[in-house]
Amino acid sequence: MPDVLLRAENLTKHFPVKEGRFGKQRSRVHALDGIELSVYRNEILGIVGESGCGKSTLARVLLNLIEPTAGTVSFDGVNLQGLTRRQMREQRREMQLVFQDPFSSLDPRKTVRSLIAEPLDIHRVGTPQERTKRASELMETVGLSRSYLNRYPHEFSGGQRQRIGIARALALRPKLIVCDEPVSALDVSVQAQIINLLQDLQQQFGLTYLFIAHGLDVVRHISDRIAVMYLGKLVEIGPADTIFTASRHPYTCALISAMPKFELNPSSNPLPLKGEIPSPIHPPAGCRFHTRCPFAQERCRREEPALTPQDEHHSFACHFPLPAEAETGVRPAVHA
Amino acid sequence: MKKLWKDPSSAFCLSFLLLITLLALLAPLLTPYRYDQIAADPLLGASWSHLFGTDEIGRDIFTRIVYAGQVSLLVGLCSTLIALLFGVVLGLVSGYYGGALDALISRFLDGLLAFPSIILALAVMAVLGPNIYNAMLAIGLVSVPIFARITRGSVLTMKSREFVEASRSMGAGDGRIMFGVILPNSLSPLLVQFSLTFASAVLIEAGLSFLGLGVQPPTPSWGSMLNAAKSYLTISPLYSIVAGAAVFLTVLCLNLLGDSLRDHLDPRMNKRR
Amino acid sequence: MNESLLDVNSLTVGYRDGSRPISILNQVTFRIRKGETLGIVGESGCGKSMTSLAVMGLLASPLQVQEGSIRLEETELTGLSAKQMNRYRGKDLAMIFQEPMTSLNPVFTIGSQIEEALAIHLPLSRSEVRKRAIELLQLVGIPSPEKRHGDYPHQLSGGMRQRAMIAIALACEPRLLILDEPTTALDVTIQAQILELLASLKEKSGMSMMFITHDLGVMMKMADRVIVMYGGRIVETAPIAKLYEEPLHPYTQGLWKAIPSADTLNQRLYSIPGTVPDPREETPGCRFAGRCPHARQECLAAVPPLVPMDEDRSVACILYS
Numbered sequence: 001m002p003d004v005l006l007r008a009e010n011l012t013k014h015f016p017v018k019e020g021r022f023g024k025q026r027s028r029v030h031a032l033d034g035i036e037l038s039v040y041r042n043e044i045l046g047i048v049g050e051s052g053c054g055k056s057t058l059a060r061v062l063l064n065l066i067e068p069t070a071g072t073v074s075f076d077g078v079n080l081q082g083l084t085r086r087q088m089r090e091q092r093r094e095m096q097l098v099f100q101d102p103f104s105s106l107d108p109r110k111t112v113r114s115l116i117a118e119p120l121d122i123h124r125v126g127t128p129q130e131r132t133k134r135a136s137e138l139m140e141t142v143g144l145s146r147s148y149l150n151r152y153p154h155e156f157s158g159g160q161r162q163r164i165g166i167a168r169a170l171a172l173r174p175k176l177i178v179c180d181e182p183v184s185a186l187d188v189s190v191q192a193q194i195i196n197l198l199q200d201l202q203q204q205f206g207l208t209y210l211f212i213a214h215g216l217d218v219v220r221h222i223s224d225r226i227a228v229m230y231l232g233k234l235v236e237i238g239p240a241d242t243i244f245t246a247s248r249h250p251y252t253c254a255l256i257s258a259m260p261k262f263e264l265n266p267s268s269n270p271l272p273l274k275g276e277i278p279s280p281i282h283p284p285a286g287c288r289f290h291t292r293c294p295f296a297q298e299r300c301r302r303e304e305p306a307l308t309p310q311d312e313h314h315s316f317a318c319h320f321p322l323p324a325e326a327e328t329g330v331r332p333a334v335h336a
Numbered sequence: 337m338k339k340l341w342k343d344p345s346s347a348f349c350l351s352f353l354l355l356i357t358l359l360a361l362l363a364p365l366l367t368p369y370r371y372d373q374i375a376a377d378p379l380l381g382a383s384w385s386h387l388f389g390t391d392e393i394g395r396d397i398f399t400r401i402v403y404a405g406q407v408s409l410l411v412g413l414c415s416t417l418i419a420l421l422f423g424v425v426l427g428l429v430s431g432y433y434g435g436a437l438d439a440l441i442s443r444f445l446d447g448l449l450a451f452p453s454i455i456l457a458l459a460v461m462a463v464l465g466p467n468i469y470n471a472m473l474a475i476g477l478v479s480v481p482i483f484a485r486i487t488r489g490s491v492l493t494m495k496s497r498e499f500v501e502a503s504r505s506m507g508a509g510d511g512r513i514m515f516g517v518i519l520p521n522s523l524s525p526l527l528v529q530f531s532l533t534f535a536s537a538v539l540i541e542a543g544l545s546f547l548g549l550g551v552q553p554p555t556p557s558w559g560s561m562l563n564a565a566k567s568y569l570t571i572s573p574l575y576s577i578v579a580g581a582a583v584f585l586t587v588l589c590l591n592l593l594g595d596s597l598r599d600h601l602d603p604r605m606n607k608r609r
Numbered sequence: 610m611n612e613s614l615l616d617v618n619s620l621t622v623g624y625r626d627g628s629r630p631i632s633i634l635n636q637v638t639f640r641i642r643k644g645e646t647l648g649i650v651g652e653s654g655c656g657k658s659m660t661s662l663a664v665m666g667l668l669a670s671p672l673q674v675q676e677g678s679i680r681l682e683e684t685e686l687t688g689l690s691a692k693q694m695n696r697y698r699g700k701d702l703a704m705i706f707q708e709p710m711t712s713l714n715p716v717f718t719i720g721s722q723i724e725e726a727l728a729i730h731l732p733l734s735r736s737e738v739r740k741r742a743i744e745l746l747q748l749v750g751i752p753s754p755e756k757r758h759g760d761y762p763h764q765l766s767g768g769m770r771q772r773a774m775i776a777i778a779l780a781c782e783p784r785l786l787i788l789d790e791p792t793t794a795l796d797v798t799i800q801a802q803i804l805e806l807l808a809s810l811k812e813k814s815g816m817s818m819m820f821i822t823h824d825l826g827v828m829m830k831m832a833d834r835v836i837v838m839y840g841g842r843i844v845e846t847a848p849i850a851k852l853y854e855e856p857l858h859p860y861t862q863g864l865w866k867a868i869p870s871a872d873t874l875n876q877r878l879y880s881i882p883g884t885v886p887d888p889r890e891e892t893p894g895c896r897f898a899g900r901c902p903h904a905r906q907e908c909l910a911a912v913p914p915l916v917p918m919d920e921d922r923s924v925a926c927i928l929y930s
Contacts, residue, residue, distance in 0.1 A: 050796035065505055092507030105498035109520050119506040157884040158653075168506075187652035188823065189900075192867035192880035199877070214797065217826075221869030221878065244871075258801035260826030262868050264853045272805065273798045276766045 046223030100181035102161030159190035238314035346596035360405035418476030423483020431491030490522035524601035535590035620677035648832025709770035720758030840896030847922035
């Protein structure tokens with residue numbers, strides 16, 4: 001068995017919302033529902049899904065930035081929900097977050113030095129001189145010139161800012177970095193630089209990444225394993241290659257075939273999804289995907305499928321999975 | 337700051353405020369008289385030895401105006417600082433923690449705001465007794481809610497910003513996030529409000545002194561001088577005019593300065609230019 | 610098919626900084642044929658959105674057309690007054706923006722917004738207008754159009770809002786539809802639906818499209834011909850197949866290689882070094898020279914002109930002149 005760094009059990013998060021006139025009805029957004037997930041040491045686990053699937057909430061609950069409604073997260077054997085506030089703050093040294101928007105995630109009033117050294121300041125690591133030295137080393141590690149140390153974030157381009165964000169996440173030598181759409185806001189030519197940097201750093205420091213993105217090509221490129229989410233549920237998880245070429249869940253298959261591909265005369269979408277993503281406030285009963293699934297049957301409306309392991313690495317939650325053999329592209333035809 | 341000097345209206349205000357401050361600070365060097373010294377006959381007109389004339393018992397009005405400036409500015413400054421301190425802390429706490437604490441603090445502030453500020457200050461002075469320190473406290477208390485509201489408002493917008501979440505994800509504690517991250521990013525509206533509250537504090541202090549509840553004689557204050565002068569409006573109009581002008585110009589300049597600070601600090605206003 | 614609908618010639622757009630004119634868009638020349646979809650790709654700040662705004666006559670002050678012409682068939686658009694331009698805008702030219710929520714008016718129902726677009730340009734009675742509006746909602750695939758006609762924008766999902774935007778844009782059967790990143794704000798499965806819809810609408814109506822995107826996958830699906838822009842200039846233009854098979858400009862080549870795909874798995878991605886230049890910084894030579902693997906001394910001296918390579922492709926690079 002691979003070495004588990006982070007383990008989520010039955011992780012559930014509901015946000016209360018007020019609905020109707022005068023907020024009389026109290027409802028809940030089902031952001032996460034019963035997520036079971038293991039992140040192995042030194043792997044890159046990609047998480048994909050559309051808006052409202054709960055992937056950003058998952059990132060924050062795993063880091064215990066948001067308290068889960070139910071379930072537990074254990075990091076390196078430590079149950080995060082059992083920690084006091086002080087212990088949790090200490091624990092944060094091991095787990096860092098890289099944000100999507102390099103413009104809003106850096107305090108505009110701080111210099112690059114104080115931004116990168118902020119985690120060191122918070123945890124009082126070394127003397128102020130040592131922190132400055134470490135900050136300038138980190139600048140070099142992420143490919144920025146040391147001479148920029150006293151500049152402010154607005155003087156940098158998006159890619160450079162994202163490098164600052166990464167340097168900050170590295171400062172305390174964490175074990176886990178959660179990357180929440182780290183390249184979505186960047187231009188294509190800059191995106192490749194950041195992906196390469198993230199990969200290099202993972203090798204160099206033996207890091208574990210949880211890599212959240214909606215750009216599927218990026219996730220495929222960087223991830224060892226991929227988890228697919230739909231409306232707060234984990235619908236399929238497996239090795240990146242399996243997910244892309246031999247997925248069994250119809251949603252995974254539809255998501256991948258909907259992705260615009262960089263190729264000549266792209267074949268028309270073999271599994272177009274009809275309709276909209278349902279509201280996470282009132283998720284459909286039974287399988288949450290049944291309202292849009294071309295293969296849905298009566299059972300799917302009543303009974304919720306559990307995430308079942310297909311083999312050691314590959315699990316999915318579907319009553320009527322796609323056949324395993326054929327290529328993703330042609331499989332729906334087989335079904336029809 | 338440089339930009340403020342380039343704008344003619346704010347440059348004028350800054351210069352005037354600087355002048356008033358200097359006059360107040362250097363009062364003992366500027367005039368040969370003491371503020372409680374009877375230097376000549378009462379109610380004299382303007383002359384070289386008594387620039388603005390003398391008051392009802394023969395004290396030099398210019399001397400009293402500049403010494404009163406000391407009192408007014410000091411009371412204004414201290415009460416605004418008191419309001420800023422308590423307002424910011426209350427605003428930070430209620431905005432950051434939210435929930436029942438926020439509701440409690442907000443209702444308390446709403447209660448304070450429900451009184452007209454001068455009446456509230458009067459009531460506090462009546463309870464505490466009239467002296468300069470109580471005046472500072474009373475006027476400060478009156479202005480707490482506005483600072484608290486401004487702070488709470490910007491805490492609420494800042495709280496959802498990603499860089500705040502970033503600090504939290506690095507393990508920063510509540511105090512560090514409130515004072516090290518949120519507060520520095522909320523300074524501009526507070527600075528603007530500081531200038532506006534300073535103005536109203538000077539005004540309230542003048543009002544209290546006018547009613548005899550502020551600084552006690554013989555210490556001069558613009559408000560008490562106005563009160564004394566009103567009886568001699570026809571005999572010595574200069575007395576009223578000078579005392580009134582001191583209050584009027586100081587308050588006006590502080591307000592105008594607040595407005596131009598807002599224009600310069602608000603990035604949205606800048607874009608429109 | 611070979612007839613031009615839109616001819617843009619040496620278009621230069623910018624603003625004045627004191628007495629110094631600053632150009633953001635430089636010498637942009639292209640044409641769109643009838644029934645053709647022209648894709649414009651490039652990264653942020655390359656000028657692709659500004660090109661579309663210039664064509665629509667929607668440049669916001671202080672930006673203005675400094676040089677060049679924009680011709681819609683026989684009509685020169687650059688010199689037109691705002692009033693004259695309004696006759697074309699919404700009728701012959703229509704535009705769809707990235708964020709449907711901000712381009713729809715929140716206080717009117719989507720039905721009334723479509724009807725407004727119709728009523729401005731077409732002499733129709735009120736009942737005809739309403740009938741046509743419902744037809745349009747049906748055309749763009751909004752379910753139960755009679756009911757949705759009375760909905761406000763906030764009652765619709767992102768995908769439905771973009772459909773409503775498309776309905777408004779198509780109200781007067783424009784000859785040229787400009788789409789500025791129309792699916793960037795949408796989820797992948799919804800994006801696929803909207804792209805499908807746009808392709809089928811184009812087939813039905815025979816209109817021309819100008820499709821602006823940074824997503825090369827979307828471009829492959831939608832465009833017949835492509836303009837690649839960089840730093841306010843066109844660096845390459847070619848039919849989609851030729852551009853895909855054999856990109857000529859080093860920037861296009863770099864962009865192509867930087868996209869992760871099944872072939873690049875377990876490899877380092879190719880990345881173009883450096884960052885996108887600031888459009889306000891004027892450099893004498895090729896804008897890409899600082900990041901180009903083939904850059905030579907001459908590249909810094911003068912801007913390479915857009916040179917035709919064969920009948921329908923051109924490239925602006927010293928390597929090919």
